[in-house]
Amino acid sequence: MDRLHVSATSHWPNYLPEYVAREFGYYEQEGLDFSRSAPDDWTQVLTDLERKDAQVVLGGLWVPAMYHGRGRKYRAFAQLNHRNPKALVVREPVTDFEWKDLEGKIVLAPGAGGTAPYVHTAGLMRKAGVDMSTVRFVRDLSGPMLTELFLGGMGDALVTDVVNAAFLQHRNLAHVAVRYDQAGGLMPNSVYYTTEEVLGRDDELVFRFCRALQRSIDWLKTHKAADLTGLLAREWPSLDTEVLVTVVDDLRTSGIWDDIRISEDGYTEWLRILAEDGLLDTPVPYEDLVDPRPAARAAQLTP
Structure with missing residues (x-):
């Protein structure tokens, strides 16, 4: 062996x-x-x-x-x-999400385990024509910490993985706005x-x-x-x-x-x-x- x-x-x-x-x-x-x-x-x-x-x-x-x-x-x-098995979750159910909906919002994007959650999100947003100057990101903190802060009222949207997103939605704590594996391409x-x-x-x-x-x-x-x-x-x-x-x-x-x-x-x-x-x-x-x-x-x- x-x-x-x-x-x-x-x-x-x-x-x-x-x-x-x-x-x-x-x-x-x-x-x-x-x-x-x-x-x-x-x-x-x-x-x-x-x-x-x-x-x-x-x-x-x-x-x-x-x-x-x-x-x-x-x-x-x-x-x-x-x-990319990531998802963006928000506080209220949404059925017609567009990336431009994040203009003027605060997005929590974990970064303690790597830069991809923010970078891929920002790349998809730029490709969709979002005015990035109007979006604020909270970055460089761990996923569990930003999830806890989001549930405590911080920010408007949270980048997380599909598994966590599903459990948050199952417990009615957040709602999936978009899944990157479905909307982000290969x-x-x-x-x-x-x-x-x-x-x-x-x-x-x-x-x-x-x-x-x-x-x-x-x-x-x-x-x-x-x-x-x-x-x-x-x-x-x-x-x-x-x-x-x-x-x-x-x-x-x-x-x-x-x-x-x-x-x-x-x-x-x-x-x-x-x-x-x-x-x-x-x-x-x-x-x-x-x-x-x-x-x-x-x-x-x-x-």
């Missing part, structure tokens, strides 16, 4: 295919001794990779993009989320990245990992979340499992787990937004940041 440790920026249901592969022994069948961790300070994932405590990182594509040509060399090779929200050394290993460690993930994706396309009730209850015991099953089924059909291959169209749009917001001097060419071969081979070899 070859060790493969993933250091991830969080432990949450939008990463479900990774847990499904472990649940059904797909890693073991590939000869992988799989493990994962999710450090409280997400930047620890980079230290884990540099120290070789982890072979792979699961996180935002914006990290290897920002470091490209700036000291660290990371290559993304697969995606876990084909779309976006490689969570990707796997590593070093050239790991990608070049003779034992094809990364390819075998991709093949296990692809089997997991294939399984999720043909099975309902009710078949995973035990897994969901074990991994997220603080969440109401019955509600979570419904949310996971919704995510299954939304397209966020459609393909582990990083879409060039989604990549191009996301890099455009990152450059537009100043995180990059200019978009990095796809071939400079992504090694598509492991995921492409895995997709071809699975049913």
Whole structure:
């Protein structure tokens, strides 16, 4: 068995295919001794990779993009989320939301775990023609803190993930105005990245990992979340499992787990937004940041 440790920026249901592969022994069948961790300070994932405590990182594509040509060399090779599983929630039910509705409003956008919640939101707003000078953002704080503040009366809208949004709406504490996985187009929200050394290993460690993930994706396309009730209850015991099953089924059909291959169209749009917001001097060419071969081979070899 070859060790493969993933250091991830969080432990949450939008990463479900990774847990499904472990649940059904797909890693073991590939000869992988799989493990994962999710450090409280997400930047620890980079230290884990540099120290070789982890072979792979699961996180935002914006990290290897920002470091490209700036000291660290990371290559993304697969995606876990084909779309961004984020949502914008507001205080009252809304059926005809438009991004321009946020003009003159205060939007809470968590940032302690990464910059994507704000950057993608702002990019979608600019694309919709919102006058950004009229919108105020509260940023750089944790999701739980901003959620608590929003529920306490701060701001007009909150960027959160689809799972939290569903639970807030279920408890009638907030209402979903827009879901990014439905309205935001393709976006490689969570990707796997590593070093050239790991990608070049003779034992094809990364390819075998991709093949296990692809089997997991294939399984999720043909099975309902009710078949995973035990897994969901074990991994997220603080969440109401019955509600979570419904949310996971919704995510299954939304397209966020459609393909582990990083879409060039989604990549191009996301890099455009990152450059537009100043995180990059200019978009990095796809071939400079992504090694598509492991995921492409895995997709071809699975049913």
